[in-house]
Amino acid sequence: MKQHATGARPCHAIVLGGGFAGLLAAHVLARHDAQVTIIDPDPIRDASPYRRGTPQARHPHGMLHRGATVLEGIFPGFSDELIRRGAPVFDFGEGARVLFPSGWASPVTSHVRHHAASRPLLESVLRERVLSHPAIEIADGTWADGLVWRDGQVTGIHDTEGERRLADLVVDATGRTSRLTDWLTSAGLPPPAPRRVRAQLSYTSRLFACTPKYTPAWQVTAELTYAPHLRRGAVAVRIEENRIQLTLIGADGERAPRDDEGFRRYAAGLRSPHHLEVISRALPLGAIYRYGGLDNCWRLYHRMRHWPEGLIAIGDAVCTLNPVYGHGMTVAALEAEILNRLLGRLRDCRAPGFGHAFQQALPTAIRTPWQLAAYSDIGWQDTGRRTPALLAHRTVRRIIDRMPADPDLYRRFIKVQNLTAHPATLAPPAVLHRKPRHPIGTSAPPP
Numbered sequence: 001m002k003q004h005a006t007g008a009r010p011c012h013a014i015v016l017g018g019g020f021a022g023l024l025a026a027h028v029l030a031r032h033d034a035q036v037t038i039i040d041p042d043p044i045r046d047a048s049p050y051r052r053g054t055p056q057a058r059h060p061h062g063m064l065h066r067g068a069t070v071l072e073g074i075f076p077g078f079s080d081e082l083i084r085r086g087a088p089v090f091d092f093g094e095g096a097r098v099l100f101p102s103g104w105a106s107p108v109t110s111h112v113r114h115h116a117a118s119r120p121l122l123e124s125v126l127r128e129r130v131l132s133h134p135a136i137e138i139a140d141g142t143w144a145d146g147l148v149w150r151d152g153q154v155t156g157i158h159d160t161e162g163e164r165r166l167a168d169l170v171v172d173a174t175g176r177t178s179r180l181t182d183w184l185t186s187a188g189l190p191p192p193a194p195r196r197v198r199a200q201l202s203y204t205s206r207l208f209a210c211t212p213k214y215t216p217a218w219q220v221t222a223e224l225t226y227a228p229h230l231r232r233g234a235v236a237v238r239i240e241e242n243r244i245q246l247t248l249i250g251a252d253g254e255r256a257p258r259d260d261e262g263f264r265r266y267a268a269g270l271r272s273p274h275h276l277e278v279i280s281r282a283l284p285l286g287a288i289y290r291y292g293g294l295d296n297c298w299r300l301y302h303r304m305r306h307w308p309e310g311l312i313a314i315g316d317a318v319c320t321l322n323p324v325y326g327h328g329m330t331v332a333a334l335e336a337e338i339l340n341r342l343l344g345r346l347r348d349c350r351a352p353g354f355g356h357a358f359q360q361a362l363p364t365a366i367r368t369p370w371q372l373a374a375y376s377d378i379g380w381q382d383t384g385r386r387t388p389a390l391l392a393h394r395t396v397r398r399i400i401d402r403m404p405a406d407p408d409l410y411r412r413f414i415k416v417q418n419l420t421a422h423p424a425t426l427a428p429p430a431v432l433h434r435k436p437r438h439p440i441g442t443s444a445p446p447p
Helices: 020-031 065-074 078-084 119-131 180-186 260-268 274-281 328-346 354-361 363-381 388-405 407-417
Strands: 012-016 035-040 089-091 096-100 113-116 136-140 144-150 153-159 164-166 169-172 195-209 220-223 232-239 243-250 283-298 311-313
Touching (some): 012 020, 012 153, 020 035, 020 065, 020 119, 020 136, 020 169, 020 328, 065 113, 078 089, 078 119, 096 388, 119 136, 144 164, 153 169, 195 363, 220 274, 232 274, 243 274, 328 354, 328 363, 388 407
Parallel strands (some): 012 169, 035 136, 096 220, 169 311
Antiparallel strands (some): 089 113, 144 153, 195 283, 220 232, 232 243
């Protein structure tokens, strides 16, 4: 065992939340010789595919190219394991059919690999890797009810069973339901007001199976919502076991019905024929589920002047993003990569300033996904004032409107969306003022 910065005893970390971000944080900490306890109210080791704490699991997920690359560095062979279990992996530009407000994008070779897997499969593969580490233990069936403090430092948690659990580091990975802001405020450390951009998104989803007579040529097909006028959309993804996850999307408070006829009628009202085709020709598996109230919220913990020792927050506990852009799991992977680098430099999670340094580093993982989501969604709350954010939204809209007419711009967009290129590559004057190569507004979907 390597020498620890603060003595021979390994750091003990409590990770609150056994979802994607929590599992990644636990693994990284254990790699750096910490003893880790994962606390979650749901069973973790023998978890159901659809846990109460992850209501989003019944809706589409995708591992973006950048996230998959990071995960492969942390867990060599992760991508091969997904493929072995049946998850399709394909070039996004070739396999996706995307209907923008101004028409269909033509398929292109993007060299961007997309992993189309269900959330249960992604978490199952990750969970098996993480929980095989001997330094990680599970304490499920309970939850954190507050932090333990000593001399301004976090030294553990109070759980819902009335037990005080002590630790050198507490990791908040509790996602959208995080209570950390309240706990800090109660301790006299109120965080700055969060940034919020309203989308009021809802997902209404059903799982289908392909049949001998119906297996679509596409891997992903999407009709995008876009502020301020296009409030209805949909996405369908072919995943493992020859199944299709179909989600009808509503924005700005719009919601698709959960009954069979209403679900079909909503799909029939879309411009793309693909989603009604899935409903009509594929075999439905189970009920229709809805997940709503999905907005963008960034808790600005990195701006706190005094951040307590013994505490960090990660994943959706820091920043929740409109899931239609698919960035959540990739951001969690990037944050785990930051945690890994910081532990490599400071050598111990008890090092002075460790938590503050981690929170201050997170914007490097969050800023670009936040801009991509916020500059699109700010249009739902357009007051007519020429704010910088609304001016950025209008620039994004110009780019989106050109996408079907400009295959090279669409290829750049795919790379930016997958966080492998900077957004500035989308908007140089030469791109925005270039004459379209094809007529805008192609109405027929590509083959």
